[in-house]
Amino acid sequence: MKIRTVGRHIRQGFLNLSRNGWMTFASVSAVSITLLILGVFLLLALNVNHLADVVENQVEIRAFLDLTADSEDIENVEKELEQILGVESYTFVSKDEGLSEFREGFPEQDQDLLEGLEEENPLPDSFVIKAVDPQKTGEVAEKVLKLPHVYDVTYGKETVEKLFKVTNTIRNFGLVFIIGLTFTALFLISNTIRLTIMARGKEIEIMKLVGATRGFIRGPFFVEGLLMGLIGSIIPIILLLVGYYFLFSYVTSEFLILNVMLPLYPLALQIAGILLGIGAFIGIWGSMMSVRKFLKI
Amino acid sequence: MKIRTVGRHIRQGFLNLSRNGWMTFASVSAVSITLLILGVFLLLALNVNHLADVVENQVEIRAFLDLTADSEDIENVEKELEQILGVESYTFVSKDEGLSEFREGFPEQDQDLLEGLEEENPLPDSFVIKAVDPQKTGEVAEKVLKLPHVYDVTYGKETVEKLFKVTNTIRNFGLVFIIGLTFTALFLISNTIRLTIMARGKEIEIMKLVGATRGFIRGPFFVEGLLMGLIGSIIPIILLLVGYYFLFSYVTSEFLILNVMLPLYPLALQIAGILLGIGAFIGIWGSMMSVRKFLKI
Amino acid sequence: MIEMQDVWKTYPNGSTALQGVSVKIDKGEFVYVVGPSGAGKSTFIKLMYREEKPTKGKIFLNGFSVEKMKEKQIPRLRRSIGVVFQDFKLLPRLTVYENVAFAMEVIETPKRNIKPRVMEVLELVKLKHKVRSFPDQLSGGEQQRVALARALVNNPSIVIADEPTGNLDPDTSWEIMDIFEQINTRGTTVVMATHNREIVDTMRKRVIAIENGRIARDQERGEYGYED
Amino acid sequence: MIEMQDVWKTYPNGSTALQGVSVKIDKGEFVYVVGPSGAGKSTFIKLMYREEKPTKGKIFLNGFSVEKMKEKQIPRLRRSIGVVFQDFKLLPRLTVYENVAFAMEVIETPKRNIKPRVMEVLELVKLKHKVRSFPDQLSGGEQQRVALARALVNNPSIVIADEPTGNLDPDTSWEIMDIFEQINTRGTTVVMATHNREIVDTMRKRVIAIENGRIARDQERGEYGYED
Numbered sequence A, B: 001m002k003i004r005t006v007g008r009h010i011r012q013g014f015l016n017l018s019r020n021g022w023m024t025f026a027s028v029s030a031v032s033i034t035l036l037i038l039g040v041f042l043l044l045a046l047n048v049n050h051l052a053d054v055v056e057n058q059v060e061i062r063a064f065l066d067l068t069a070d071s072e073d074i075e076n077v078e079k080e081l082e083q084i085l086g087v088e089s090y091t092f093v094s095k096d097e098g099l100s101e102f103r104e105g106f107p108e109q110d111q112d113l114l115e116g117l118e119e120e121n122p123l124p125d126s127f128v129i130k131a132v133d134p135q136k137t138g139e140v141a142e143k144v145l146k147l148p149h150v151y152d153v154t155y156g157k158e159t160v161e162k163l164f165k166v167t168n169t170i171r172n173f174g175l176v177f178i179i180g181l182t183f184t185a186l187f188l189i190s191n192t193i194r195l196t197i198m199a200r201g202k203e204i205e206i207m208k209l210v211g212a213t214r215g216f217i218r219g220p221f222f223v224e225g226l227l228m229g230l231i232g233s234i235i236p237i238i239l240l241l242v243g244y245y246f247l248f249s250y251v252t253s254e255f256l257i258l259n260v261m262l263p264l265y266p267l268a269l270q271i272a273g274i275l276l277g278i279g280a281f282i283g284i285w286g287s288m289m290s291v292r293k294f295l296k297i
Numbered sequence C, D: 001m002i003e004m005q006d007v008w009k010t011y012p013n014g015s016t017a018l019q020g021v022s023v024k025i026d027k028g029e030f031v032y033v034v035g036p037s038g039a040g041k042s043t044f045i046k047l048m049y050r051e052e053k054p055t056k057g058k059i060f061l062n063g064f065s066v067e068k069m070k071e072k073q074i075p076r077l078r079r080s081i082g083v084v085f086q087d088f089k090l091l092p093r094l095t096v097y098e099n100v101a102f103a104m105e106v107i108e109t110p111k112r113n114i115k116p117r118v119m120e121v122l123e124l125v126k127l128k129h130k131v132r133s134f135p136d137q138l139s140g141g142e143q144q145r146v147a148l149a150r151a152l153v154n155n156p157s158i159v160i161a162d163e164p165t166g167n168l169d170p171d172t173s174w175e176i177m178d179i180f181e182q183i184n185t186r187g188t189t190v191v192m193a194t195h196n197r198e199i200v201d202t203m204r205k206r207v208i209a210i211e212n213g214r215i216a217r218d219q220e221r222g223e224y225g226y227e228d
């Protein structure tokens, strides 16, 4: 195919788009709406996933040291902890800190009851440890337990397992939803573009009768499909990003938790990329598939 | 319009549907997919709402009685409670029961510390009260506080208020989502049906030139739109109900919580009704709107 | 009765098709409309059944004030006229039978009367063997005859035909002209745009010659003219 | 060179259009194809550029084995032929200019050569003033002339015309015939299906008469025949 033919296809693609008026409008708006829905749920899923991460990251291991452990032993444990794969961070909690933490857990009126503890602190020194992958907390805890001077390890086994079951279920459902939604979006968009182009089956017939090759006929439709996909994805991208920005401001100011939603910056690029990609890809694909139907004979 | 004309429109509507082959297929499947998405999220929203209800229903008021209250006073309080609007149920918790509850809250190792309490129980008698509308727990608590012999009332004010803020936010978002999704579904469906019918603008022109009235032209299109909407909604209804049935079985068996999802029975009818209604309504509406465009001149 | 008074027609794209046409066609007349390609014959005809609206001027047909009438009235106007369109305008998704029957269904004819009448006119145009075919399964001439059958099926008081023999061989054309002659003797007004010199010169009728949007000649029992 | 050997054509719906047609048309010939409506003229023509495939028989054109050729080759076959379709087949979303230019773009003609040539053929068919119009803004005869311009624009070695004067007045028809005569003297093969007795009888050429799907007559310098 010669360069000038490519130029012609591009020009013709734009021309068809504008001469098709309401049909173009109908398909582009259908593409937009579909991608908008997909985008909303994509954002939702990403945030739910993020939230699950945040919750999971609260899980920590408490490793209690022998009551006899001296500061040298503690340093040794620290060194060992550094060696363990999968440990993200650890903090030393002395027996005194441990006691005040313990006391904070009780209501004001019961404080007198605990007064006696102050004198002979029954609590051991301990480490608070976080796993790199919270889902592997159990494994890490086991390794920590094997260290010298560590006599016990707790991380709320049952609660944590239940939590992970819940977060994993949510993640899986989210994934299934998004995959399902992506496919339905792909289907809806290609379907709309098909309807638009198939209404022009007669024209394709005529082009063939005048001696146009398949490639030549496809050209402008390729451009048209691409344009419909791109235009159709720009609108939802703008809406989504603006909407997300305001929602983000609202949620962070209202709930005063900064970490509850993903920040706009890298997310904006991802969403824009995904939607533009889907729009362009399906625009072209839907258009090529429908033209193919008429090119057969 | 004569009866035989109505008959003709119905026959012609069916005929057009079958002669339009792939176009009918494309629109009906687009309607199906759109309604499927809507249905999935409708089910999701209804269940999230249900879950929020379940969680809210855990909220209870604890009303503490004067230490001096005797069994007669307690009976009086009971009678008064029965009078208060908005109280769903109440249970009496004696001071002994209260103590064992309190002790259960402490870990095994600390039980000795609390041993002394047994002899001189410092806890009062109390009532556990549930509000008909959990969101009105605060109001009910206030009323209860005014009763004679009630010296204090707790219901975890801050936690409960935070909880309701969360559940209400979820509910509101869910509602906005569903409304938004319903509108986009309406738009997508009417758009598809439009594309299908607008491809036949020339035919409508011809009918007009042969002397057909608007009503006569509309007839078969009305039937066609209705049929496309109905056929397009039956498929997602079946898929949704079967899918929900299996999910329900899975969730209730896996998590062993019966109450976590809404049962299939009244839900099935609601969903079927909503989707059929939307399908039929939008099928007709989309079809009539597109025909109207060509009937203008 | 068809009457035009100083009718002008300029299409939205600026091309002027008619420039001050005044004409009167009485009930029961047979009129040929002739003229070179692009002269305005089809436009002249389209104004009668309100496919187009005049830019200026008045049009009367069977008591209707065509250019002024309301949308709602138009079907009634069109039902009193049988039109053979130059480009046939058959409904592509209906069979030959259904296309012709459509014109009868439109006026809510009882079903039992439709079938015999449709078969009768299809017999007349020699297309009984094609009743089940769709328009795109017909030859050009066959399509033209279906269009003719549809125009005649309701026995309209006016038949307007735009180039009804353009795709027909001379023999078939003459058969069609015989049909026109017959319905005309039974009182039907016939207005026919044509390029067929043989027919105009043989079957002498009133000839209205349109040239460049103006009536150049209006002659009883005229001939085609334009000898080169 | 066009050759058919015992060609049969039955359409999928069962109607038989051709029954054993054998014919040979040499390079540079001028052939009229005549016959009653529905005889099979258009089918005969459609087989040449492979709009339709024969049910049986062999077709050769300019060295192509038409009925056997692969999908991919068809555009090359069609580019060597200029076709005037009976129903015009103009692209509705393209202007007159673009419709004609389309045939040149298809063969990847340099852009600067397209404009002068398109204007030249539009001049030839007297439609220069309508270059910017869309097909539905043209009269029947104007559309037919655009179709003709498109068929001629690439100077094909074979021109096939199906009823190219059906919507034209006699004067314009003769102008068109002059064009055909001219390109024929320059060596172009012309195959033309027609119902125009005047033309066939005046401009004497080879006449192939098709009746009921069979070649009923094949005569050098023949006349239209079928006197009623």
Ligand SMILES: Nc1ncnc2c1ncn2[C@@H]1O[C@H](COP(=O)(O)OP(=O)(O)OP(=O)(O)O)[C@@H](O)[C@H]1O
Pocket (backbone or CB within 6 Å): C011, C012, C013, C015, C016, C017, C035, C036, C037, C038, C039, C040, C041, C042, C043, C044, C086, D136, D137, D138, D139, D140, D141, D142, D167, D168, D169
């Ligand atoms: N819809 C339209 N929009 C713009 N111009 C039009 C339209 N229809 C017709 N014209 C122009 O008006 C003029 C008259 O057209 P009309 O169809 O009446 O001619 P005609 O006499 O029927 O010609 P023919 O014999 O070729 O059918 C022509 O120049 C044509 O290009």
Ligand SMILES: Nc1ncnc2c1ncn2[C@@H]1O[C@H](COP(=O)(O)OP(=O)(O)OP(=O)(O)O)[C@@H](O)[C@H]1O
Pocket (backbone or CB within 6 Å): C136, C137, C138, C139, C140, C141, C142, C167, C168, C169, D011, D012, D013, D015, D016, D017, D035, D036, D037, D038, D039, D040, D041, D042, D043, D044, D086
């Ligand atoms: N696509 C098709 N499907 C089925 N039958 C067809 C098809 N095209 C043509 N026919 C039939 O084949 C026969 C020959 O048709 P064809 O178009 O070749 O006739 P023609 O000689 O060109 O007639 P005309 O002069 O009316 O154009 C006719 O009976 C017609 O009904």
Ligand SMILES: [Mg+2]
Pocket (backbone or CB within 6 Å): C041, C042, C043, C086, C162, D139, D140, D141
């Ligand atoms: Mg005309």
Ligand SMILES: [Mg+2]
Pocket (backbone or CB within 6 Å): C139, C140, C141, D041, D042, D043, D086, D162
């Ligand atoms: Mg033909």
